[in-house]
Amino acid sequence: MTQQTMLKPKDYKSEITPIWCPGCGDFGDLAAFTQAMAAMEVDPKDLVIVSGIGCSGRFSHFIKCYAYHTAHGRAIPTATGVKTANPDLHVFVVGGDGDGLSIGGGHLPHAARRNPDITYLLLDNGIYGLTKGQSSPTSPLGMVTRTTPFGMQDPPLDPVLMFLSYGFTFVARAFSSNVKQLAQLLTEAVAHKGFSIIQLISPCPTFNQVVTFDWMKAHVDPIPDDHDPSDLDAAFRLALDKERVNTGIFYRTEAPTMEEKMAFQREESAKREPGTVDEIFQEFLL
Amino acid sequence: MACRDIIVRVAGEGGEGVISVAGILTRSAANAAWKVFTFRSYPAEIKGGLAMMQVRISTDAVQSIGMEADILMAFNQEAMDTWGDRIAPNGVVLYDPKHCEIPEGFSHKAVPAPLHETSMTVTGGRLSKNIVALAALTSVLAIPPDKVKELIRSRFKRKGEDILEKNMKAFEAGLVLLDGVPEVAGYELEQPKAEAERKIIISGNQAVAMGALAAGCRYVAGYPITPATPILEFMMKYLPALGGDVVQAEDEIAAIASVLGASFAGKKAMTATSGPGLCLMSELIGMASMSELPLVIVDVQRSGPGTGMPTKTEQADLMYALHGTAGEAPRIVLAPTSIEDCFYQTVEAFNLAERYQMPVILLTDQAMAYRTQSVVIPDMTHLDILERDVAESGAVAGYDRYFDTKSGISPMTIPGMVDGMYIATGLEHDEHGAPNYTPENRVRSMAKRYRKLETLSKELDANGNGVYDPAAAAKIGIIGWGSTEGPIKEAIARAKEDGTRVAHMQPKVLMPLAKEKMMAFLKPLKKVLVVEENYTAQFSSYLKSNFKVEPIEVNKCTGLPFSGDEVFDALKKHL
Numbered sequence: 001m002t003q004q005t006m007l008k009p010k011d012y013k014s015e016i017t018p019i020w021c022p023g024c025g026d027f028g029d030l031a032a033f034t035q036a037m038a039a040m041e042v043d044p045k046d047l048v049i050v051s052g053i054g055c056s057g058r059f060s061h062f063i064k065c066y067a068y069h070t071a072h073g074r075a076i077p078t079a080t081g082v083k084t085a086n087p088d089l090h091v092f093v094v095g096g097d098g099d100g101l102s103i104g105g106g107h108l109p110h111a112a113r114r115n116p117d118i119t120y121l122l123l124d125n126g127i128y129g130l131t132k133g134q135s136s137p138t139s140p141l142g143m144v145t146r147t148t149p150f151g152m153q154d155p156p157l158d159p160v161l162m163f164l165s166y167g168f169t170f171v172a173r174a175f176s177s178n179v180k181q182l183a184q185l186l187t188e189a190v191a192h193k194g195f196s197i198i199q200l201i202s203p204c205p206t207f208n209q210v211v212t213f214d215w216m217k218a219h220v221d222p223i224p225d226d227h228d229p230s231d232l233d234a235a236f237r238l239a240l241d242k243e244r245v246n247t248g249i250f251y252r253t254e255a256p257t258m259e260e261k262m263a264f265q266r267e268e269s270a271k272r273e274p275g276t277v278d279e280i281f282q283e284f285l286l
Numbered sequence: 287m288a289c290r291d292i293i294v295r296v297a298g299e300g301g302e303g304v305i306s307v308a309g310i311l312t313r314s315a316a317n318a319a320w321k322v323f324t325f326r327s328y329p330a331e332i333k334g335g336l337a338m339m340q341v342r343i344s345t346d347a348v349q350s351i352g353m354e355a356d357i358l359m360a361f362n363q364e365a366m367d368t369w370g371d372r373i374a375p376n377g378v379v380l381y382d383p384k385h386c387e388i389p390e391g392f393s394h395k396a397v398p399a400p401l402h403e404t405s406m407t408v409t410g411g412r413l414s415k416n417i418v419a420l421a422a423l424t425s426v427l428a429i430p431p432d433k434v435k436e437l438i439r440s441r442f443k444r445k446g447e448d449i450l451e452k453n454m455k456a457f458e459a460g461l462v463l464l465d466g467v468p469e470v471a472g473y474e475l476e477q478p479k480a481e482a483e484r485k486i487i488i489s490g491n492q493a494v495a496m497g498a499l500a501a502g503c504r505y506v507a508g509y510p511i512t513p514a515t516p517i518l519e520f521m522m523k524y525l526p527a528l529g530g531d532v533v534q535a536e537d538e539i540a541a542i543a544s545v546l547g548a549s550f551a552g553k554k555a556m557t558a559t560s561g562p563g564l565c566l567m568s569e570l571i572g573m574a575s576m577s578e579l580p581l582v583i584v585d586v587q588r589s590g591p592g593t594g595m596p597t598k599t600e601q602a603d604l605m606y607a608l609h610g611t612a613g614e615a616p617r618i619v620l621a622p623t624s625i626e627d628c629f630y631q632t633v634e635a636f637n638l639a640e641r642y643q644m645p646v647i648l649l650t651d652q653a654m655a656y657r658t659q660s661v662v663i664p665d666m667t668h669l670d671i672l673e674r675d676v677a678e679s680g681a682v683a684g685y686d687r688y689f690d691t692k693s694g695i696s697p698m699t700i701p702g703m704v705d706g707m708y709i710a711t712g713l714e715h716d717e718h719g720a721p722n723y724t725p726e727n728r729v730r731s732m733a734k735r736y737r738k739l740e741t742l743s744k745e746l747d748a749n750g751n752g753v754y755d756p757a758a759a760a761k762i763g764i765i766g767w768g769s770t771e772g773p774i775k776e777a778i779a780r781a782k783e784d785g786t787r788v789a790h791m792q793p794k795v796l797m798p799l800a801k802e803k804m805m806a807f808l809k810p811l812k813k814v815l816v817v818e819e820n821y822t823a824q825f826s827s828y829l830k831s832n833f834k835v836e837p838i839e840v841n842k843c844t845g846l847p848f849s850g851d852e853v854f855d856a857l858k859k860h861l
Contacts, residue, residue: 016720045704050547061709066701068550069711070543071573077540081547084531085505089551089701110536262531269526277500280524281663284486286317
């Protein structure tokens with residue numbers, strides 16, 4: 001379509017101005033997202049972003065698309081409903097570490113099992129920013145926050161290890177400052193048939209003084225070129241490397257999508273059951 | 287003299303086939319054009335424990351479970367001990383002497399029916415004793431045995447010729463088991479008139495599920511919970527063949543979230559749950575109300591609070607349905623009054639959800655959800671099916687999703703529509719959908735969302751939706767909601783026989799109320815009884831907060847539904 005080919009990254013921005021703090025990592029994520037959309041010529045009318053609550057939950061407000069800013073932690077099941085209802089849509093979930101790993105953590109393994117063709121950007125800043133600085137499930141050990149004045153006592157979750165364990169079919173990690181790599185990853189995630197999930201480390205310059213841009217730059221490395229993303233053992237070994245923060249595609253595999261399974265359900269049901277409501281009544285006749 | 291109305295209870299160990307006995311009896315009687323009304327009591331155990339199913343069979347229309355049993359078929363001692371004192375004055379207990387003794391001084395007729403022994407003698411095993419019981423009841427009630435045999439045949443033919451043969455033998459033996467016993471004479475049913483209309487026999491849950499399919503529901507997500515699970519199971523079986531999708535979610539929150547996602551994407555969508563599940567869903571009820579998305583939630587009420595009595599009935603989620611969520615969130619609450627009405631009110635629930643773009647909660651209850659009744663087959667060609675008001679594609683440049691209108695209803699767009707992009711958000715927002723916390727916008731937005739309920743309330747005043755029977759010159763009236771309609775009607779009919787007129791109101795839309803209509807109903811009455819199955823008289827409180835009225839509160843919270851006799855006894859005290 002002519003309209004699509006004409007769209008530039010800025011054409012994907014909505015008229016709502018981001019509320020994020022100056023220097024927020026989420027700006028890089030937004031830039032990469034609009035670049036990827038333009039590169040893939042996604043028509044905004046077919047683009048749906050479902051977001052949860054938190055700084056990153058506001059992401060959906062800033063993109064020109066059909067957006068659904070739902071309750072805290074419920075973006076995954078909401079997006080699942082959207083995609084099932086209309087598989088032709090490009091459906092994204094955007095949310096933070098608190099939204100996705102704490103309050104909404106129970107939905108993750110089920111998203112992995114169902115494998116709907118959705119892309120999830122988990123914007124991880126290791127802190128609750130919107131509520132002004134409480135600890136999150138990815139806050140590093142010892143980190144002082146408003147709810148951990150004596151230092152964080154519980155070890156952080158490792159999102160990539162969780163995603164691999166849950167059986168997601170596309171697992172990646174990225175860093176918000178590397179916009180080019182992220183835009184490329186996004187196009188690969190969208191091209192993937194099934195649920196693609198990206199831990200997107202997006203430092204919070206206001207409330208997280210531990211995982212900062214400088215710390216990240218000193219620790220981040222692209223995944224080595226010789227890594228085979230179809231090798232789950234290798235993916236686990238990479239994820240277990242606690243010295244470096246590897247970015248790129250850890251794992252990628254094929255599995256039936258939720259949409260395919262729903263189609264199977266419809267076909268099987270159609271073989272056995274009536275095709276009209278009137279015929280269903282007949283089954284209950286006296 | 288033949289009976290016109292009889293209650294049969296069959297009780298025994300869960301797994302002994304007592305439910306099948308009553309089930310086949312019900313179907314045979316309904317087949318032969320009698321009116322039937324069943325009720326089941328469950329053991330809490332997964333297998334075993336006392337199970338009881340009763341069927342009320344009548345020559346005339348029947349609207350409630352009735353009170354005491356005319357015939358109790360007791361398979362064992364526990365059945366006798368639990369149900370033996372709930373027998374009508376002229377009732378009879380048929381008991382299996384192998385497993386049951388009649389206590390000394392028992393004041394009713396009691397007749398031994400050797401179910402176990404007969405099954406052993408005729409088939410060589412005890413498994414057919416329920417068929418012996420079925421046959422004994424068939425002969426006592428004078429139901430045509432051929433009708434019953436047909437059903438046995440269709441039920442057992444899959445299990446092989448041998449098993450079918452044994453059961454047919456057991457049936458023949460059962461038919462003559464109580465021949466010539468004088469105590470069982472006089473229970474023959476009077477022949478009903480043949481019916482012209484075609485009928486189906488369904489439960490309340492099935493009626494809700496069928497109503498949803500008829501209304502065009504094409505997405506269902508749910509999480510198993512007693513007593514709503516059969517709706518999810520029904521949908522899983524039938525909806526995909528109609529082109530819809532059904533998802534068993536990981537919890538109730540995921541269920542309602544995905545239903546909202548599907549609704550956002552343009553599908554008519556529903557979830558079904560019970561009280562504890564409704565609690566989990568309540569945050570997203572507010573989300574749906576704020577972002578103005580159509581949504582249907584069925585709450586099959588069970589006894590609460592906490593885990594409560596999951597297999598027992600109650601009408602105690604009313605206040606929660608009317609108000610439950612954060613802040614003030616307009617929603618519509620419907621209460622079907624019978625099994626047939628479960629079908630039509632579910633259709634209505636979808637119509638209202640799509641039209642008014644808000645959550646619609648349909649309140650049924652365990653008793654109505656699980657019992658079965660024969661109802662006239664719905665005529666699909668006469669159903670009114672409404673679709674949501676969708677803005678015209680391509681003509682929505684500068685589209686304001688929440689454009690303020692006189693009715694409060696703003697045309698929607700659906701993802702995929704050109705230029706219809708908007709954000710559905712739980713944040714307070716302006717007409718475009720952008721977050722806006724200014725006092726002016728807040729007041730305007732609240733009024734806009736609540737105006738939709740005012741629009742509907744006026745419509746209800748004009749068209750009504752429920753029973754508003756002033757019973758000319760009546761000084762006393764009964765108000766009920768939901769499944770109490772049947773027992774209330776029976777009580778009012780009995781009062782009429784005694785020469786007393788009683789007015790009756792049973793609104794089906796509980797939020798919003800048809801205020802003018804209800805006011806007109808209440809005005810001429812000196813006394814009003816509000817009958818409901820809960821402890822704190824919730825509907826009565828609700829009425830008191832809306833009208834100048836001091837109702838006489840008639841409540842029951844035993845876990846069992848009202849009978850017509852109970853309502854009549856309450857009414858009698860105030861005549």
